[in-house]
Amino acid sequence: MYKVVIGLEVHCEVQTNSKNFSSAPNEFTMTPNIHVAPVDLGLPGILPVVNEEACRKALKTAMALHCENPDEIIFDRKNYFYPDLPKGYQITQVTKPMGRNGYLDIKVGEKEKRVYIHQLHLEEDTASLDHYSNYSLIDYNRSGIPLMEIVTEPCISSAEEAVTFLEDLRDVFLFCEVSEARSNKGQMRCDVNISLTEEGSDKLGTKVEMKNINAFNSVKAAIEYEIKRQSELLDRGEKVIQETRRIDEDGKTYSMREKVDAVDYKYYVEPNLPPVKLTKEYLDGIRQTVPMLKLDRLHRYINEFHLSEYDATVLSKNKDIADYFENILLLGSDIELTVNFVTTSVLSSLKKLEIDLKDFFITEEMLSGVIDLVHQGKISLDHGKKILYQALEKKKDPRDIIKESHLEQINDEEKLLTYITEALEENPEQVRQYVEEGKDYVINYFIGKVMQKSNRQANPNITLELIKKELEKRRK
Amino acid sequence: MEYQKMLIEDLRKELDAGVVTSQELFEKFVSLAKKYQGEYNSFVTILEKYKMKKKKDTLVTGIPYALKDNFSTSNILTTGSSNILKNYVPVYDATVYKKLKEAGAVLMGKTVLDELAMGGTGITGHTGVVKNPWDKTREIGGSSAGSAAAVALGIVPFALGSDTGDSIRKPAAFGGVVGFKPTYGLISRYGLFAFASSLDHVGCFTRSVRDAAIVTDIIKGEDPHDMTSLKDTGECLVDSLAQDIKGKKLFYIKEICDRSQYEESGDQEILAVLDNFYDLVEKLKEKGFVIEEVSIDQKLLEAIYPSYMTISCAEATSNNANLTGIPYGPRGEGNSVDEIMFSARTKGFSELIKRRFILGSYILQKENQEKLFLNACRIRRLLVDKINDLFQTYDGFLLPCSGGGAPHFDEDSDKLSDRYLLMENHLSLGNFGGYPSITLPCGFIDGAPIGVCLTGRVKEDGLVLAMAEKIEEVTGLKGQIAGGDQDV
CATH class of the missing domain: 3.90.1300.10 (Amidase signature (AS) domain)
Incomplete structure (x- = not known):
C-alpha cells in the first residue's frame, strides 16, 4: 500500500463587470474577439488599470478560506513567451498574494477534514487557442479576465477528498458570490499534483502534474487512474518519472512532457500598478460581507438550533435556502415549524416549479407570518400549507389571504406602542445591540416580536416607524 | 521664415x-x-x-x-x-x-x-x-x-x-x-x-x-x-x-563639477564647459540664488550608470516581450510558434536592442536577480534618499x-x-x-x-x-x- 499525497491548484474566474486590467466586458460569449480592449491585446503603450471589484472578491474569498491578508496589494509580472499571452508576461501575484495560510474544512463521508490552503492570488487569464491541423486561431475574449488561483498544501489523500474539496470550494465561490464557477464554461479549472510514497515513509514521492482539468468527475478519474498507474510502477520496482500528463476523455492520463528544469519566469514587481495599502477599515468592510460557509452552518443548525443532521444538511447545502431559513428565524418564527415548512413546502414547490429561490414568490416575511399563525394555533399546519400553495398559485400574499377571511390590521399607534414597549423591555440585549453597536437588523427582530404579540395584526409599516423612533429615543 | x-x-x-x-x-x-x-x-x-x-x-x-x-x-x-x-x-x-x-x-x-x-x-x-x-x-x-x-x-x-x-x-x-x-x-x-x-x-x-x-x-x-x-x-x-x-538654494555636486579632477587630462572642452558653468553660477548668485557645492560619495555616484542600465534593461526586456509578430507586426517564419516568434524578433530588432534584451533577461534570471536587479534597485533607493536628504536644505x-x-x-x-x-x-x-x-x-x-x-x-x-x-x-x-x- 502506498500513501497518496495530492495537492490542487484551482483556477476560478472572478465575476466582475469588466476585465482585471482593462475596461473590456467580462462576459461569456461564443463570438470570438469582441470583448477586447487595447490592453488585452498587449498593444504598444498600454497600461493596466486594476479592477477593484476583482480585488475585493479575491480578498473576500481569501477571508472565507480563513487566509491571512496582505498589508497592501501589489502585483508581479510572470515573464514567458506563448501565443496566448499577448503582453509576453502575465500580471499575477507572487510577492503578496491576496491570501496565505488558510484552510477549508470539508466533510468526506462521516469524517471531517481540514484542507490547508497555501495561498490565494489574483491574476489575469490568457487568450484561448483553437488548434487546427496546420494553423491555430487566437480568441482574445478570455485575455485579461480576472482569475483567482487557490493552491492547497499537499494534504489531500484520495480522489474522494479531492472531489469533495473541489465541490465545497465551488460552494465557497457561490456562497461568497464571487463567481458562477461553472466548469462547463471553463470558469473553474484545476491542476492536480499527485505523488505516491511508501506507507510510513516521510519521504515524498515523485510528483506528477496533471493540467487543466475542467469537470470534477474527470479529476476523480484522473486521480484514480494515476494512483493505479503509479502503484503498479512502484510494485514492479520501477521509478515514477516527474512529468506533466494530460487526461483524455476515457479517463486515462498520457504523458505531455517530462519536466527537465522548472521554467524561470523572472518574476518582478509590476511597475505600472503602485502598491495600494489595505486599511483595517477596508478589510473589515469586506469581512462583514463574508458569509458563513456550508459546514459552519451545518454545525450551527445542529448545535444551536438542534436540527437533525438530515435537516441541517438539506438546509445548509444551498446559500439562498440557508439564508431564507435563517431570515425567517430572525423574524422570530418557531424553529421546528420553520424547518418543516422550508424543507417540505418550499423545497418541493421550488422543485415542482423548476425555479431558483430568487424567483420564489413567497418572501421570508410572508412565510414567517403563516408559520406564526400556525404556532399560535390560529390555523392548523395543514391549513397553513394549503394557504401557501394558494398564495403561490394566485401570486398573492398568504397573510392577505388569511386576513381577508377573518383578521384585521391594527393601525392604532397607541395600541402598537404598548406592544413595542413590551417587546423592547423584554429584550434588553437586542436594544443594547442597536444602541451601542448600531446593529440595524434588530429592528426586524422587534417587528417579529410585535407581530407575534399582535397575532400578526400589527400594521408592519407603522410598526417599523414606531420601533425606529423608540430605539432612537433609547440611543440618547 | x-x-x-x-x-x-x-x-x-x-x-x-x-x-x-x-x-x-x-x-x-x-x-x-x-x-x-x-x-x-x-x-x-x-x-x-x-x-x-x-x-x-x-x-x-x-x-x-x-x-x-x-x-x-x-x-x-x-x-x-x-x-x-x-x-x-x-x-x-x-x-x-x-x-x-x-x-x-x-x-x-x-x-x-x-x-x-x-x-x-x-x-x-x-x-x-x-x-x-x-x-x-x-x-x-x-x-x-x-x-x-x-x-x-x-x-x-x-x-x-x-x-x-x-x-x-x-x-x-x-x-x-x-x-x-x-x-x-x-x-x-x-x-x-x-x-x-x-x-x-x-x-x-x-x-x-x-x-x-x-x-x-x-x-x-x-x-x-x-x-x-x-x-x-x-x-x-x-x-x-x-x-x-x-533666496532659493541650489547645490551642485563636487564630484562632478570640481575642475581639478579634469585639469590633468588637458581636455579643453570639459574645462570650457566648467568655465561656462561657474560663470553662470556667479551670475545666478547675483540674481539672488544661493548656490553651494556639496559632496556625495563618489562610489555611490559611480553606481548611477550601471544601476540605470541594469534596471532599464530588465524592464525593457519585459516591456518589449509583446513584440512577437503574433498579434501584430511582421510575422516570422518557422514550423513552431517558438520558431516564428524567434524569427520575428531576430529580424525585427537591431544588435543594440538585442544586446539590451539579453542583458535584461540575464539580470532578471532567478539566480542573478538578487545580485543584479534588486541591488540596482537598492542603489536607486540610496541615491534617491541622498538627494531627498539634500532637498531638505536645497530647492534644487x-x-x-x-x-x-x-x-x-x-x-x-x-x-x-x-x-x-x-x-x-x-x-x-x-x-x-x-x-x-x-x-x-x-x-x-x-x-x-x-x-x-x-x-x-x-x-x-x-x-x-x-x-x-x-x-x-x-x-x-x-x-x-x-x-x-x-x-x-
Whole structure:
C-alpha cells in the first residue's frame, strides 16, 4: 500500500463587470474577439488599470478560506513567451498574494477534514487557442479576465477528498458570490499534483502534474487512474518519472512532457500598478460581507438550533435556502415549524416549479407570518400549507389571504406602542445591540416580536416607524 | 521664415490677429520639414493633410507640433523607429496626443528616435541617422533625437519626447533648446511605448521655459488609464513662473563639477564647459540664488550608470516581450510558434536592442536577480534618499548636461565607458527619483550648443520652471534656433 499525497491548484474566474486590467466586458460569449480592449491585446503603450471589484472578491474569498491578508496589494509580472499571452508576461501575484495560510474544512463521508490552503492570488487569464491541423486561431475574449488561483498544501489523500474539496470550494465561490464557477464554461479549472510514497515513509514521492482539468468527475478519474498507474510502477520496482500528463476523455492520463528544469519566469514587481495599502477599515468592510460557509452552518443548525443532521444538511447545502431559513428565524418564527415548512413546502414547490429561490414568490416575511399563525394555533399546519400553495398559485400574499377571511390590521399607534414597549423591555440585549453597536437588523427582530404579540395584526409599516423612533429615543 | 523663430505666444498673436491661419502655418512648417528632412532626418512621418478638431480654445490651438514616434496615434503609423513595428498603425490614442488634439494643437509629424527609445545617439532609428542642426558632423543625441532636431531647426515650436535616463534632456542640450521632464506621474504615460516603466517620463522640447510650462499645462493631469498618474492639484505652471526665486538654494555636486579632477587630462572642452558653468553660477548668485557645492560619495555616484542600465534593461526586456509578430507586426517564419516568434524578433530588432534584451533577461534570471536587479534597485533607493536628504536644505540642483558639445559621429558607443562616467550620466538621477528636471541652453563650445540641467523636488514643477526662467534670463538664449543668427 502506498500513501497518496495530492495537492490542487484551482483556477476560478472572478465575476466582475469588466476585465482585471482593462475596461473590456467580462462576459461569456461564443463570438470570438469582441470583448477586447487595447490592453488585452498587449498593444504598444498600454497600461493596466486594476479592477477593484476583482480585488475585493479575491480578498473576500481569501477571508472565507480563513487566509491571512496582505498589508497592501501589489502585483508581479510572470515573464514567458506563448501565443496566448499577448503582453509576453502575465500580471499575477507572487510577492503578496491576496491570501496565505488558510484552510477549508470539508466533510468526506462521516469524517471531517481540514484542507490547508497555501495561498490565494489574483491574476489575469490568457487568450484561448483553437488548434487546427496546420494553423491555430487566437480568441482574445478570455485575455485579461480576472482569475483567482487557490493552491492547497499537499494534504489531500484520495480522489474522494479531492472531489469533495473541489465541490465545497465551488460552494465557497457561490456562497461568497464571487463567481458562477461553472466548469462547463471553463470558469473553474484545476491542476492536480499527485505523488505516491511508501506507507510510513516521510519521504515524498515523485510528483506528477496533471493540467487543466475542467469537470470534477474527470479529476476523480484522473486521480484514480494515476494512483493505479503509479502503484503498479512502484510494485514492479520501477521509478515514477516527474512529468506533466494530460487526461483524455476515457479517463486515462498520457504523458505531455517530462519536466527537465522548472521554467524561470523572472518574476518582478509590476511597475505600472503602485502598491495600494489595505486599511483595517477596508478589510473589515469586506469581512462583514463574508458569509458563513456550508459546514459552519451545518454545525450551527445542529448545535444551536438542534436540527437533525438530515435537516441541517438539506438546509445548509444551498446559500439562498440557508439564508431564507435563517431570515425567517430572525423574524422570530418557531424553529421546528420553520424547518418543516422550508424543507417540505418550499423545497418541493421550488422543485415542482423548476425555479431558483430568487424567483420564489413567497418572501421570508410572508412565510414567517403563516408559520406564526400556525404556532399560535390560529390555523392548523395543514391549513397553513394549503394557504401557501394558494398564495403561490394566485401570486398573492398568504397573510392577505388569511386576513381577508377573518383578521384585521391594527393601525392604532397607541395600541402598537404598548406592544413595542413590551417587546423592547423584554429584550434588553437586542436594544443594547442597536444602541451601542448600531446593529440595524434588530429592528426586524422587534417587528417579529410585535407581530407575534399582535397575532400578526400589527400594521408592519407603522410598526417599523414606531420601533425606529423608540430605539432612537433609547440611543440618547 | 519669420514663423520659424516664434514662440508659442507669438504664434498665438499672429493667429488671433488673422495674420496667418492655422492651416497656412501647418503648410509652411510641413514644407520646412520636407526641406530639412534629407539633411537632418528628423521625421519618420510628415503628415500631409491638415486636420484640426479642437474641443476648447487654448494657447496652442491651431499651432503645429511634432510627436516622438513612440506615442500611439490612431490611424497614423507609429514605428518606435524599429523594424519590428515599421508598418504598425495603432488603433488608439496616447493620452497626451488626445489632450493636444482636444486643445486644438495640430500634429504635423512623428519624429525619429533611437530604436524603441533605447540609446542616446540618434543613430539607431530604422529610418536612419538624425544629424545635429548646429553641426552636421555631430550627433543630436537621443533617444528623442528627431523631436530635439525639429525644435532646434524651427520646424515646430514644440515637440513631445520621452525621457527614461536623459532622452529628452540630453538631446535638448545638444540641440540648444529647452527640454523638460516633469515629476513622474504628472503626465500620463498611457500610449507611450514603454521602455522602462518605473523610469519612463513624458516631456517636451520647446525654445523657451515659458513654452515648456504652456505645453506641460496642456498635457498634464490625472488619467484613469495610468494608475501612476498623480491627482490634479489645479496648479497652473504658467502662473507659477511669476513666483519670486530670491533666496532659493541650489547645490551642485563636487564630484562632478570640481575642475581639478579634469585639469590633468588637458581636455579643453570639459574645462570650457566648467568655465561656462561657474560663470553662470556667479551670475545666478547675483540674481539672488544661493548656490553651494556639496559632496556625495563618489562610489555611490559611480553606481548611477550601471544601476540605470541594469534596471532599464530588465524592464525593457519585459516591456518589449509583446513584440512577437503574433498579434501584430511582421510575422516570422518557422514550423513552431517558438520558431516564428524567434524569427520575428531576430529580424525585427537591431544588435543594440538585442544586446539590451539579453542583458535584461540575464539580470532578471532567478539566480542573478538578487545580485543584479534588486541591488540596482537598492542603489536607486540610496541615491534617491541622498538627494531627498539634500532637498531638505536645497530647492534644487544645477549641473552641466555633458562634458562638451554633442559627440561627433565616430565617437560614441552604447558600451560602458569610464570617460567622464559621472559628467555624462548623472541626468538619470532625475528619473530615479521622478524629479522635475529641465535642461536649457547655456552657451556654445566649438559652435556646438551645451546645456545646463536644473532638477528640483517632486511635485514642485512650478518652482523648477520659475527658477529655470531666471536662468534663461541670465543666459539670454531664449528662442534660439540653429541656422539662425549663428548660422555659418
